[in-house]
Amino acid sequence: MGAALTLDLTADAPDVARAMIGWTLLVDGVGGPVVETEAYRQDDPASHAYPGRTPRNAVMFGPPGRFYVYLSYGIHWCVNVVCGPEEVGSAVLIRALEPVHGIQTMRERRGREPLRELTSGPGRVGQALGAGPWLNGGVVHLAPPDRDREVVATVRIGITKAVDRPWRFLDPASPYVSRRARTAA
DNA sequence: CTATAGATAATCT
DNA sequence: GATTATCTATAGG
Numbered sequence: 001m002g003a004a005l006t007l008d009l010t011a012d013a014p015d016v017a018r019a020m021i022g023w024t025l026l027v028d029g030v031g032g033p034v035v036e037t038e039a040y041r042q043d044d045p046a047s048h049a050y051p052g053r054t055p056r057n058a059v060m061f062g063p064p065g066r067f068y069v070y071l072s073y074g075i076h077w078c079v080n081v082v083c084g085p086e087e088v089g090s091a092v093l094i095r096a097l098e099p100v101h102g103i104q105t106m107r108e109r110r111g112r113e114p115l116r117e118l119t120s121g122p123g124r125v126g127q128a129l130g131a132g133p134w135l136n137g138g139v140v141h142l143a144p145p146d147r148d149r150e151v152v153a154t155v156r157i158g159i160t161k162a163v164d165r166p167w168r169f170l171d172p173a174s175p176y177v178s179r180r181a182r183t184a185a
Numbered sequence: 186c187t188a189t190a191g192a193t194a195a196t197c198t
Numbered sequence: 199g200a201t202t203a204t205c206t207a208t209a210g211g
Contacts, residue, residue, distance in 0.1 A: 038203070046203070048196095056196065073204050074194030080203085093203055123204045158203055186211080197201075 003145040009064040009083045013039035013090040016083040018153070018169045020092060022145035027079075027129040030102030032119070033145065035174040036095040038156050038167055040080075042088050045161035049089030059137045060089045069126070069136040076123030077131040081140050095157075095168070096120045098176045099128070121178040149173070 007019055017039035025031045040047035048057045048070065059068045060082055068080040068091050084090035099106055099118045106118050106128035119125045129135075150173055153166045157178070170177045 040203070048203075051197080054196075070203085071193095071195060073192080073202060075192070076204050078203065095203090121204070156203075160202085188210080189208090191207085192205090195202095198199090 003148050005144055007142060007144075009081070010085055011083070012085065013041045013083055013092060014167050014169075016081075017092045017167065018151055020081070020142075021151045021169055021171055022147075022149040024100070024143040024145070025094065025097055026101060026141050026143065027131065027135065028102075030105050030129055032098040032100035033149075034094060034097045035149075036097075036120075036168070036170040036177045038093040038095055038169070039090070040093060040167075041084070041090040044090075044165070046156065046159040046163075046165075047090070049091070053089070057089065060091050061087050062137070063087065065140050067131075067135050067138045067140055069131050069133065072123060077126035078122040079126050079129060079131050079135070081142075093122060094125050095122050096170070096174075096177050097125060098174060105130075116175060120176050 017037040020034050020037050024033050042049045049060045053061050064083045066082045068082050072078045079094045080091040082091050097119050110127055119128045149171045151169055152172050154168045155166055156168045
């Protein structure tokens with residue numbers, strides 16, 4: 001079957017996160033198909049929106065289809081797409097994508113790294129796309145997938161709360177996903 | 186290959 | 199002052 005032609009950003013965050021796999025994300029012509037996402041909802045202790053509206057997460061409570069960009073650990077700009085039923089404060093974190101458009105630009109921004117490590121991780125994606133405060137609140141541009149992709153759900157990574165929720169979605173066939181899922185045997 | 190710690194700045198208590 | 203939706207470098211097998 002052909003891939004979906006529309007993406008309902010007003011759906012529940014986990015549904016949007018799963019549906020977004022395979023869609024091509026472009027920032028100023030640079031980007032590629034999304035292969036790894038994570039969902040964050042307001043009723044989710046791990047979400048930035050959980051404590052309520054603050055200056056940083058204000059965009060999450062705005063209309064869907066906008067970028068929510070924040071600085072992580074003082075060095076990494078992480079890119080999210082605001083989604084959710086209404087303005088409830090949910091978003092999808094872009095954890096990895098396949099470098100297809102503007103590879104040269106991404107390499108220059110990240111400094112000659114192997115293609116495989118260009119965009120395999122939230123901080124890397126942010127740096128490769130040239131994300132920053134100026135992108136926060138901007139309109140997201142997504143192009144439909146060329147073909148179907150397998151999608152699996154796993155637990156999220158790098159969080160300390162609500163670790164059990166299987167809201168990380170990825171394409172297991174793509175070599176560009178971040179692989180740090182092995183913690184237990 | 187795995188494991189551990191350091192970097193580094195905004196946000197929150 | 200503590201915490202964080204991370205990455206990289208370094209040490210060890």
